Structure formats: structure tokens, C-alpha cells
Amino acid sequence: GENVEQHPSTLSVQEGDSAVIKCTYSDSASNYFPWYKQELGKRPQLIIDIRSNVGEKKDQRIAVTLNKTAKHFSLHITETQPEDSAVYFCAARVIKAAGNKLTFGGGTRVLVKP
Amino acid sequence: DAGVIQSPRHEVTEMGQEVTLRCKPISGHDYLFWYRQTMMRGLELLIYFNNNVPIDDSGMPEDRFSAKMPNASFSTLKIQPSEPRDSAVYFCASSFRRDNSPLHFGNGTRLTVT
Numbered sequence: 624g625e626n627v628e629q630h631p632s633t634l635s636v637q638e639g640d641s642a643v644i645k646c647t648y649s650d651s652a653s654n655y656f657p658w659y660k661q662e663l664g665k666r667p668q669l670i671i672d673i674r675s676n677v678g679e680k681k682d683q684r685i686a687v688t689l690n691k692t693a694k695h696f697s698l699h700i701t702e703t704q705p706e707d708s709a710v711y712f713c714a715a716r717v718i719k720a721a722g723n724k725l726t727f728g729g730g731t732r733v734l735v736k737p
Numbered sequence: 738d739a740g741v742i743q744s745p746r747h748e749v750t751e752m753g754q755e756v757t758l759r760c761k762p763i764s765g766h767d768y769l770f771w772y773r774q775t776m777m778r779g780l781e782l783l784i785y786f787n788n789n790v791p792i793d794d795s796g797m798p799e800d801r802f803s804a805k806m807p808n809a810s811f812s813t814l815k816i817q818p819s820e821p822r823d824s825a826v827y828f829c830a831s832s833f834r835r836d837n838s839p840l841h842f843g844n845g846t847r848l849t850v851t
Contacts, residue, residue: 657839666828666842667780712780724793725770725840727780 625650627715629728637736642700644731646713649694653715656689656696657725661710670711671698703735741843743829749849755817758846760829761810770840771804771814772828780828786812787834819850 626649636642648656657672673680673687673696680687684703689696700707713728742761750756762769770785784794789806797804801820806812816823829843 659840666844668842669839672839724782724785726782729779 625653625715625717625724625726627713627726627728629713629731631731632729633732633734635734635736636703638703638705640703642698642703642707642733642735644698644711644713644733645695646697646715646728647693647695648715648726650715650717651691651694652717653694655716656687657714657716658685658687658698659712659714659727661712661730663709667712700733703733705735705737708733708735741829741831741841743827743843743846745846746844747847747849749851750819751851752820753818754850755815756819756823756848756850758814758827758829758848760812760814760843762812762829762831763841764810765833766831766841767809767834768832768838769806769812770830770832771812772830772842774826774828774845775824783814816848819848821850824848824850 629646634642654675658670659667660670661667671682671685671687673689678689684701686699710730710732712730714725716725744759767788771783773781773783783796784804785792786806802816804814826845826847828845830840832838832840
């Protein structure tokens with residue numbers, strides 16, 4: 624099955640700096656890559672996603688890049704703010720006729736220091 | 738839409754007792770997922786349903802765990818008998834079948850087994 628590795632496990636940045644989280648996946652058939660943000664004690668919520676026919680996608684201060692050849696994708700947060708502090712999860716999904724299974728990475732705890 | 742609704746929010750029980758977690762997916766979603774989250778193992782997929790039919794239960798840890806989806810608007814995850822190592826946050830999530838349909842999580846049930 625699909626295996627998603629995420630690095631780093633923790634990331635501390637100064638407010639205003641950029642944060643980058645990297646993920647690799649194993650199944651070359653994976654074609655959908657969402658990112659979720661989970662604040663303390665709350666549910667994971669989708670912040671951005673990318674499909675395999677797109678190399679990069681931006682939404683204000685966040686962007687995701689995808690390299691299908693290398694089977695890795697990254698989340699970039701620019702001009703970080705204290706409210707960006709949370710755990711971020713990457714995920715990969717293989718769309719199959721019989722299934723719709725999303726596999727998550729281990730998560731990155733991001734701390735933005737004011 | 739009220740989103741994915743889970744109950745109870747918190748459950749504290751003694752080892753050996755039966756625990757039932759409940760989930761109401763978003764209306765119209767045809768996929769339903771049960772995840773377990775712990776510090777050690779992250780977000781683990783336990784089982785998922787498509788149109789009320791279990792598709793993949795390979796993540797269910799033991800026979801003590803069972804899940805049902807009697808209709809499109811209700812699912813249960815049961816643990817019998819419960820053990821302290823079952824303590825975790827259990828999330829239910831739902832989505833459409835479409836390729837880039839995001840996963841919507843409920844608020845989770847925090848289970849503590851003493």
C-alpha cells in the first residue's frame with residue numbers, strides 16, 4: 624500500500640520567516656495530495672491540495688509543489704504568523720475504481736515564535 | 738451544513754467495558770472513514786465505507802474493533818472489550834467520490850480507557 628513520509632517532525636520558525644515541510648510517497652499511482660492543518664484539540668482541516676497534473680499551486684501565503692518523478696511534494700508557508708502554529712499533515716490518495724483511500728504522513732508540529 | 742457530527746466528544750470508561758462511537762457524515766457524501774490518532778502512531782485509517790459498504794478494514798487493529806454503517810447517515814465504531822491502549826482520539830470523516838474531493842473531519846471523540 625501507499626506509504627507517506629513527512630519531514631521534519633517539528634519546526635520552529637521566527638515570525639515573518641518561511642516554513643517548508645516535505646513529504647515523499649511510495650505509490651506512483653497516487654494522484655491527489657492534500658495538506659491538513661490541525662490546531663491543538665481540534666480536527667484536521669484542509670488548507671490546500673494539488674492534483675498530479677499540476678506542479679505548483681498557491682493560495683495567499685501558502686503554496687504546494689509537486690514533483691511526480693521524484694515522488695515528493697512540499698508545503699511552503701511564507702511570512703509566518705503566530706496563528707500558523709499547528710500540526711500539519713500531508714497526505715496522498717490513489718483514486719481507484721474500488722477505493723478512495725487517503726494515507727497521511729506523520730505530521731509536522733510548527734511553532735511560530737513572535 | 739453542520740459538517741460531520743461525532744458523539745460523544747469525550748468518553749471515559751474502564752477496561753473491559755464496551756464503547757460505541759457514533760458518526761453522522763455530511764449529507765450526500767458517499768464515503769465514510771474512521772481514523773484513530775495517537776502521539777505514537779499519528780493518524781491511522783481503521784476502516785472506510787463506500788455507499789454503506791465496508792471497502793477496506795485492514796486497519797482495524799483487532800477483532801475487538803467493529804464498525805457498521807446501517808444507512809447513509811449513520812455509522813458506529815465499537816470496541817468490545819476496551820483496553821487502556823485503545824485510548825486515543827477517534828475521528829470520523831466523509832467525502833464525495835470525485836477525484837479531488839477533500840476529506841471533511843468531525844470533531845473527534847477522545848476516548849480514555851482506565
